Amino acid sequence: MEEKLSFEYAPAPESRALVTIKAKYGHFIGGKFVAGSKHFPTINPATEEVLSQIALAGKAEVDGAVKAARKAYSTVWSKMSGKERGKYLFRIARIMQERAREFAVLESLDNGKPIRESRDVDVPLAAAHFFYHAGWADKLEYAGLGTTPKAHGVAGQIIPWNFPLLMLAWKVAPALAAGNTVVLKPAETTSLTALLFAEVCQQAELPAGVVNIITGDGSTGALIVNHPGIDKIAFTGSTEVGKIIARAVAPTHKSVTLELGGKAANIVFDDAAIDEAVEGIVNGIFFNQGHVCCAGSRLILQESVADEVLEKLKARMAKIRVGDPMDKNTDLGAINSKEQLLKIRELCASGDSEGGERWSAPCDLPAKGFWFAPTIFTGVTQAHRIAREEIFGPVLSVLTFRTPQEAIDKANNTPFGLSAGIWSEKGSKVLWASQQLRAGVIWANTFNKFDPTSPFGGYKESGWGREGGRHGLSAYLKGVSHE
Amino acid sequence: MSNRIDVKKTYKLFINGAFPRTESGRTYEVKNAKGLFIANPCLASRKDLKDAVVAARAAQLGWSKATAYNKGQILYRIAEMLEGRRAQFVDEIVSVTGVTKAKAEKEVTASVDRLVWYAGWTDKISSLSGALNPVAGPYYNFTIPESMGVIAAVAPESPSLLGLIDVIAPIIVGGNTVVVLASTKAPLSAMSFAEVIATSDVPAGVINILTGKKDEIAPWMASHMDIDGLDISGLGSKRHAEIRSAGTENLKRIYSFKSADPGRILAFMENKTVWHPIGL
Numbered sequence: 136m137e138e139k140l141s142f143e144y145a146p147a148p149e150s151r152a153l154v155t156i157k158a159k160y161g162h163f164i165g166g167k168f169v170a171g172s173k174h175f176p177t178i179n180p181a182t183e184e185v186l187s188q189i190a191l192a193g194k195a196e197v198d199g200a201v202k203a204a205r206k207a208y209s210t211v212w213s214k215m216s217g218k219e220r221g222k223y224l225f226r227i228a229r230i231m232q233e234r235a236r237e238f239a240v241l242e243s244l245d246n247g248k249p250i251r252e253s254r255d256v257d258v259p260l261a262a263a264h265f266f267y268h269a270g271w272a273d274k275l276e277y278a279g280l281g282t283t284p285k286a287h288g289v290a291g292q293i294i295p296w297n298f299p300l301l302m303l304a305w306k307v308a309p310a311l312a313a314g315n316t317v318v319l320k321p322a323e324t325t326s327l328t329a330l331l332f333a334e335v336c337q338q339a340e341l342p343a344g345v346v347n348i349i350t351g352d353g354s355t356g357a358l359i360v361n362h363p364g365i366d367k368i369a370f371t372g373s374t375e376v377g378k379i380i381a382r383a384v385a386p387t388h389k390s391v392t393l394e395l396g397g398k399a400a401n402i403v404f405d406d407a408a409i410d411e412a413v414e415g416i417v418n419g420i421f422f423n424q425g426h427v428c429c430a431g432s433r434l435i436l437q438e439s440v441a442d443e444v445l446e447k448l449k450a451r452m453a454k455i456r457v458g459d460p461m462d463k464n465t466d467l468g469a470i471n472s473k474e475q476l477l478k479i480r481e482l483c484a485s486g487d488s489e490g491g492e493r494w495s496a497p498c499d500l501p502a503k504g505f506w507f508a509p510t511i512f513t514g515v516t517q518a519h520r521i522a523r524e525e526i527f528g529p530v531l532s533v534l535t536f537r538t539p540q541e542a543i544d545k546a547n548n549t550p551f552g553l554s555a556g557i558w559s560e561k562g563s564k565v566l567w568a569s570q571q572l573r574a575g576v577i578w579a580n581t582f583n584k585f586d587p588t589s590p591f592g593g594y595k596e597s598g599w600g601r602e603g604g605r606h607g608l609s610a611y612l613k614g615v616s617h618e
Numbered sequence: 619m620s621n622r623i624d625v626k627k628t629y630k631l632f633i634n635g636a637f638p639r640t641e642s643g644r645t646y647e648v649k650n651a652k653g654l655f656i657a658n659p660c661l662a663s664r665k666d667l668k669d670a671v672v673a674a675r676a677a678q679l680g681w682s683k684a685t686a687y688n689k690g691q692i693l694y695r696i697a698e699m700l701e702g703r704r705a706q707f708v709d710e711i712v713s714v715t716g717v718t719k720a721k722a723e724k725e726v727t728a729s730v731d732r733l734v735w736y737a738g739w740t741d742k743i744s745s746l747s748g749a750l751n752p753v754a755g756p757y758y759n760f761t762i763p764e765s766m767g768v769i770a771a772v773a774p775e776s777p778s779l780l781g782l783i784d785v786i787a788p789i790i791v792g793g794n795t796v797v798v799l800a801s802t803k804a805p806l807s808a809m810s811f812a813e814v815i816a817t818s819d820v821p822a823g824v825i826n827i828l829t830g831k832k833d834e835i836a837p838w839m840a841s842h843m844d845i846d847g848l849d850i851s852g853l854g855s856k857r858h859a860e861i862r863s864a865g866t867e868n869l870k871r872i873y874s875f876k877s878a879d880p881g882r883i884l885a886f887m888e889n890k891t892v893w894h895p896i897g898l
Contacts, residue, residue, distance in 0.1 A: 263754065279747070280881075374869075381866040386859035393869070550868070569892045570764075577892040584893050586753035590761050594888050595846070596869050604751055604761060606889050 144456065147463040149250045154241045156327065159188040162196050162350060163333035165203035166343025171196070171350070177326060180247035181460050181469035181504040189326045192349040194358060197318070200347040201364040204289040204316040207344030212316050213286065215342075221272030224311055226339040228265035234335065235259065238328055242300055243460045245327040247469030247505070248423055250461050260585055261304035264603075267587035268308035271608055275313065278605055280614030286314030287390055287613060288366035291359040294329075295372045296322035296471050297426040297527075301585075303329050305602045306369050307346060308587075313611035315367065318347045320359055324472050326350040357383075365389060367611065371428070373525070374551070374596050381599075392600035392610045394428065394592055396525040397553030400546030401431030401582065402568065404539065405439045407558035411580065413447045416531070419556055419582040421455060421467055421509050425529040426475070428597075429554035431582055432526055434511075434533045435542050441535050445513065452496040452509045459501070467529060470505040479507050479528035486512045486521040491532070517548055525551070539564065543571040552594030556582045575601070629659040629805065631666060631829065632812035634673035635822025641665050646830075648805065651716025659805045662830035664838050667797065670826035671844050674768045674795035677823030682765040682793035684821075686741035693737035693787065696818040701730050703814060707779060707807055714804045715776065729780045732878060736787035743791065743883050756896045763887035765793030766871065767846035770839040772832055774852035778804035782811060784875075785849050786825055788882040797826045797845070799836070801852070805829040833857075840864035840872070847871040847886045 161170040171190020178185050192200075212220070231238065238261075239254040248257070276282050290310045294302040299321055310317050321329035329348050336346045349355060353376075360368055360383050367390045370380050374395040384391050401419045403412045419431025436444050460468035470476040487493055491512035500506040507528055515522050515532040522532045536542040546555055554576040557568045569577040575593045578584060585591065585603075592601035600610045630637040642663035648656045660666075681689075700707070704726050711722035744762050751759040769789045774781035778801040789796045800808030812827050828835065836853050839845060840861045850861055851874045858874065865872045873885045 378866050378869065381869060382863050385862035385866060395869075565894065569890075575888065575890060577890060579892060579894045581757065581893055581895050584753070584755070584757060586751065586755070586759070588751040589753050589759050589893070590749075590751070590889055590891050592889070594766075599869065599871065601889055604749060604891075606747075606749075606761065 144464040146459070148459065149240060149243070149461045149463060151240055151244060151461065153237050154244070156187050156241070160326070160330050160350065161190050162192055162200065163330065163336070163346070163348040164196070164200045165347065166337070168333070175323070175352070177245060177324060179244050180471050181501070183503050186245060187327065189350045192320070192351040192355045192358070196349050197355065197358040197362060200318045200349045201289060201362050203344035204318050204347050205364055207342055208288055208316040211342045212345050213314060217273035217275060217314070220311065220314065221269045223339055223341050224265050224269030224272060224308065227335055227341070228262050228269060230335045230338050231258070231262040231265060235262065238300055238331060241331055242328050243468070246296065246299060246325050247460050247471050249465040249468045251463055251465065252423060257298055257301045260587070261300045264304035264308045264587040268312035268608070271309075272312040275612065278608055278612060280609055280612050284612040284614035287611065288315060289364060290315045290317045290367040290369060290611065291362065291365040292317055292319040292369045293356045293359060293372065294319065294321055296325040297423060297428070299325035300328040300332065302371050303332055305371070309602070309608050309611045310369070311345065313608060315611055316345045318349065318359060318365065320349055320351060320355055323352040360384065367391070369610070370394070377598060392602070393598040394602060395596065395598040397428050397430070397551045397593065397597050398433055398523065398525055398549050399429055399431045399554040399556065399574065400433045400435050400572070401556035402435045402542045402546060402558065403437060403440065403444055404542070404557075404559040404564060405437040406560050406564070407440070408560055409440065409444060409447065412558040413444065413451050415556065415558060415580070415582045416448055417451055417455070420531045421529050422583050424468055424470055424507075426471060426527055427583065429576060429583065431554075431556045432531060433522060433546075434531050435545055436533060436535050437542070438535045438537050445533065448511070449494065452511070455496055455498070455509050457498045457500065457506065457508060467509060470507050470528065473505055475527065476505040476507060479526060479530060482521055482524060482526050483510065483530060486515070486519065486532070489519045489521070491515045491519055491521060517545060523549065539568065543568065547573045550596040553597035554578065627657070629657050629809045629829070631660050631662060632809065632815070632825070632827040633666070633670045634826065635816060637812070641669070648714065648803070650713050656714060657806060659809065659829040662799070662828035662835060666828055667835060667838050667842065670797040670828060671768055671842060673823035674797050674826055675844055677821055678765070678768055678795045681790070681795055681821060681824045689791070689793070690737045690740035692819050693733055693740065693791065696814060696820065697730050697733035697737060699814040699818045700726070700733065700811070703810075706810060710806045710810060711779065714806050715778070725777045725780050729783050732780065732783050733787060735878070736791050739791050739880065739883060743880060743887070746880055747884050747887070747889070751891070758894045758896050759891065761889050761891045763792070763884060764890050766886045766888050767794060768844060769794045769796050769847040769849065769886050770842070770845045771796055771798040771849035772836050772839070772852040773798055773800050773808065775801045775803055779807040779811060781852065782808050784878055785851060788878070789849065789886055790824060791883050792887040794847070794886055795824045797828065797839070799832060799852075800827055800829050802829070802831060836861055837864055840870065841867060843868050845870060847873075849873060849875065849886070851875045
């Protein structure tokens with residue numbers, strides 16, 4: 136009925152002429168690109184087109200990168216004043232801004248996320264992270280860790296595929312500002328923007344070895360984690376892998392930060408501004424195809440407004456434009472990999488078999504590539520796997536509550552504690568709920584907002600430490616009383 | 619001396635504000651520096667630890683909600699009660715460890731003063747670590763430290779009273795509740811300290827004290843899924859790797875400290891960041 140009222144959008148594709156993708160890439164070690172030995176393909180998940188061949192780093196490459204990072208740390212970076220280090224970070228921020236469009240196009244091609252998001256969120260925030268941390272480099276004595284905080288040395292950093300460039304920025308910017316050198320491994324399926332970032336380091340004339348980028352899969356990551364020449368490990372990814380890393384470094388003196396999974400509750404109280412809440416729910420779970428550790432994947436609705444919210448939510452979901460990530464109109468892009476698509480399908484199948492009621496937005500999915508329609512499950516209980524396990528896809532589980540305390544109890548009934556959302560127009564209730572929720576980031580009457588000045592990170596099994604702000608910087612400094 | 623027979627104290631555990639014996643029925647012998655028998659404290663079991671964690675979990679929400687002013691006054695009250703019983707603590711430390719009276723007095727004085735120092739932190743720690751974050755958009759955004767939950771701790775062997783206070787105080791200042799294992803060789807001052815706590819308006823379950831073997835109890839603490847953090851300052855460094863490894867099952871925050879400072883309070887607090895739009 137209302138179908139007729141919706142706008143028709145003509146395709147508005149972003150040009151990919153802006154980027155040059157090499158047929159084959161090596162590693163960036165000691166300021167130079169060095170050829171890899173083995174390679175694996177990286178594909179565009181929206182088309183399954185092979186974009187390039189990515190090198191798989193083994194022991195020799197990891198050793199080489201750690202050696203280069205150590206040399207740069209002891210001969211150059213640790214001796215340089217914070218003022219000068221900061222200038223390099225400012226340069227990097229500026230070059231990223233200059234080449235923003237190129238980064239955005241490359242990110243969308245390699246990751247499958249809509250160009251609107253890579254252009255408006257990932258890339259500008261990545262540049263902002265460098266700009267913010269640049270200013271810290273000569274002010275470390277004011278970071279709250281005493282008058283002489285020290286860098287750890289060489290940081291090994293392993294990042295996920297959901298926000299490839301942004302996660303690189305979250306890791307590299309504070310590490311360099313604090314005076315560490317880094318060995319960074321992008322995710323197996325999304326290495327291209329990290330390799331473009333290596334070019335930015337060259338253009339910024341960053342001293343050789345301060346940033347080393349080696350590509351590979353989990354085996355490369357394990358080599359980094361277990362390398363005796365690394366002083367600090369920073370990982371963003373699944374809780375499962377995070378625990379393996381925590382165990383691996385337990386007997387060592389390596390410092391660790393972990394930014395892991397989540398199953399965020401998004402609570403809508405009966406006094407919420409419903410239309411705004413619906414937008415927030417959509418942003419909470421369908422932003423970046425739901426490939427977000429802090430995604431609001433559990434919608435917790437007050438019973439008295441549940442029907443109204445669900446009706447409006449379904450109507451809104453039916454208007455989500457799913458398809459070509461390079462189209463500037465697209466809201467929901469491709470699932471990043473076949474493997475991830477299978478995981479989403481498997482967990483949804485459990486939702487069906489455990490008694491949840493599935494509803495997917497009517498939309499035409501492209502024939503090639505990896506796609507999943509925006510989906511909600513109603514009638515979900517706290518025992519269902521889709522209410523407990525991180526789905527990392529565009530799938531929302533809906534639960535209901537009667538009293539505010541019940542909402543809090545349900546929200547906190549998870550081993551995760553990364554983020555949570557609150558929708559209510561009553562200030563005292565918002566503040567009450569934000570106190571009760573056991574999560575590191577609370578979005579009240581908003582969702583999925585990020586900023587370099589704003590600490591991000593989880594309680595409980597969502598990880599160790601924070602990223603962003605003074606709290607995030609401290610993860611890259613020694614000076615606190617605990618070991 | 620007179621012919622009067624001393625009334626000796628039975629040393630028990632301190633769980634949920636009460637003084638139960640260990641459910642295991644196990645005890646061990648504590649001797650003084652000259653090798654003479656002093657007491658049979660409890661050899662706490664895994665079940666005692668579980669009971670203590672249940673009590674600590676039940677008390678945690680209430681303690682974290684208590685105002686900073688209230689928490690500060692309660693910590694100060696502990697110092698007042700300890701001050702009033704200085705002589706008893708000095709005697710116990712002398713009898714168990716064989717140190718001079720002057721040295722024992724010094725430890726008790728430092729313990730009282732340390733409690734007073736921590737009492738003053740309850741209403742200042744968030745201004746030290748909190749932040750108003752100037753995000754690039756129309757949002758009010760702040761970060762505050764809040765309690766982590768239930769924290770377990772292994773107190774150092776010595777000094778048995780000051781060491782115990784050094785692990786307990788920073789944990790509860792942050793709004794956490796604690797299950798602490800006292801010095802194995804010198805547990806008497808810990809159990810007498812429980813009597814001080816019991817008369818200091820500390821809500822039941824906020825502080826729970828066990829006596830027993832570190833090698834038994836520390837791994838149980840590390841693997842317990844309802845303990846959020848663990849202070850292993852009192853555990854020999856050779857065992858740290860094993861304990862850290864066991865703690866990864868629920869990604870427990872595990873730390874060891876060398877000094878008393880605000881970082882010790884913040885280590886067992888979580889930073890929460892809250893966003894809210896600004897607008898009409």
